[in-house]
Amino acid sequence: MTRAGPEYRWLLPSAVVAPELPGDRSGRNRPRRTVRDWIVDLCAFVCAVLIGMLAADAMTKAADYSETLQAADQLVGALACCALWLRRRWPVGLAWVLVAVTLVAPVAAGAVLVALFGLAVHRPLKPTVATVGAAALLTSWVQPVVRPDPTTGLLANAIMGSLMVLLAMGWGMLVRARRQLVAALRERAVRAEEEAALRAENAQRLAREAIAREMHDVLAHRLTLLSVHAGALEFRPDAPPAEVARAAGVIRDSAHEALQDLRQIIGVLRSPDEGAEDRPQPTLATLDALVAESREAGMKVTLDSRVGDPEAVPAATGRNAYRIAQEALTNARKHAPGAEVTVTVTGRPGDGLAVEVRNPAPLGEVPRVPGSGQGLIGLTERATLAGGRLEHGRTPGGGFEVRAWLPWPS
Known part of the structure; x- marks a missing residue:
């Protein structure tokens, strides 16, 4: 896939624009984060914070929710949201960590949804996204048992968590498919332009060969007459005046015809419109x-x-x-x-x-x-x-x- 230009880069994810080479951890092949990337990351961070705050507020209604546990949840939730700024560099590892954290810290639910969305955007479905998604679905059923939500029932909480996971991953895969489609269409357009340029170049080459062939066929006949009769005059200076006059006439006529043929070919090269006045073929x-x-x-x-x-x-x-x-x-x-x-x-x-x-x-x-x-x-x-x-x-x-x-x- 060809590299996207600056005017199209905002349409493509970093994994499509410049995929990371296997074993490369230096970040030299990773594109610089654009203004749009910063805006998207900021919006994702805000969404994760809001979802985490709603989850924290719901957990405060539990009877055995101590201040120490509340402080620990808030710290874990803040760290999870801040870790989202690393999702472009380590999308797979961050998703695994947040899935494990959300098992015991419901306040990280917003961060894990954002991480799953980013993972689905930047990685193929199999095997990475499917494996992490399966683990997230399993966590959505185990987490209500480990940390039940006092405002909803166990089954409702599990179903809601599963739907949120599926929605985040489905949305990410849709965005990835659309970006890949845009990239494929752009690559096809570039290839079509290159093929059109090659066809035009080939047509020009064939036209040049045809013109060269026509020039040779037309002018060689006239110039050969000039050469033969000029040579005869050179090697037979004592030829009878009648032969000298005939040879001079042939030379004059051949030169005139050669100039006419050359003028005709040059007219065709200059403009097709001048071909209407050409002599008959x-x-x-x-x-x-x-x-x-x-x-x-x-x-x-x-x-x-x-x-x-x-x-x-x-x-x-x-x-x-x-x-x-x-x-x-x-x-x-x-x-x-x-x-x-x-x-x-x-x-x-x-x-x-x-x-x-x-x-x-x-x-x-x-x-x-x-x-x-x-x-x-x-x-x-x-x-x-x-x-x-x-x-x-x-x-x-x-x-x-x-x-x-x-x-x-x-």
Whole structure:
């Protein structure tokens, strides 16, 4: 159980707020007595004094009540009431002592009722409270025999004493149950807040991962075009003017598209309201434009689409297929320049959508293009989150292939 804060501590008993460790008698783990504790203890002391005075007044009506016995009762009653200030430190021991004292000193009846109430509040029913309560009930029947009350009969006195004991203990157990309920509800509220914070943190983490994955898929394609064509201009300064112009155009267009994509992602990060002006998301129907763009960049790409109507593919499924093909083409452009790439798309409703991108081994030496290896990891995560799967690896001839399957509900 969590520790109660200052604003809730007045609701909880000391045994619930900071339970005493076994064997600890130093009081270092015991909370300081609050103003409310002092007020409650003072009220309990006054009640015990009043009940003791009523019992003492009733005993004065006995014919054999001597002054010496009267003085002894008053002294015992005063000590019993004063001992109540120790009930928070030693509730069990004090209850046992007062139960034994009340057997021969009826003036301690008020003190024993208060002690039983405090014991029921701060200790569980079994075995402590039940044992002390049973002893108190037994005392309530034996005490009228040892010190009979001259104003009432033996049976009435015993019944009245038993009822008072049961009332004090029942009231204490009710207070304990209520305080434990309040503590449990507060702990549940704290746990709910912590779980809500964890869920929010997890949602933010998933959102960051999705944004990072989208940024990689979108920008890697554009920046790879920039890198490849800039490298071609660097290593072929004697290229014909037509090729130089075409490469410069691709670099210009790729940089422009990369800036547009970056501006779109930043707009989503800033405010969801800016997403209304974003450009349309790619779908399977825009795969032809991706292939055409790759061809304009100098790649040899063959598209084999066996999907009847690309517009009928769900938007999310088509977007994931587009991103998978885009990343696979980007990798082929970086690691197998000049090789012919084949993009195959098949599927129908109910059977799912399959995307396969294959390229043979590169011809000649491959220029080193830096890469983080996060693209294929992101594609695998994208396919898995969509309910599909993705596989990739080397082909027997030294090429590379990417195979993905995405669900397409019927």
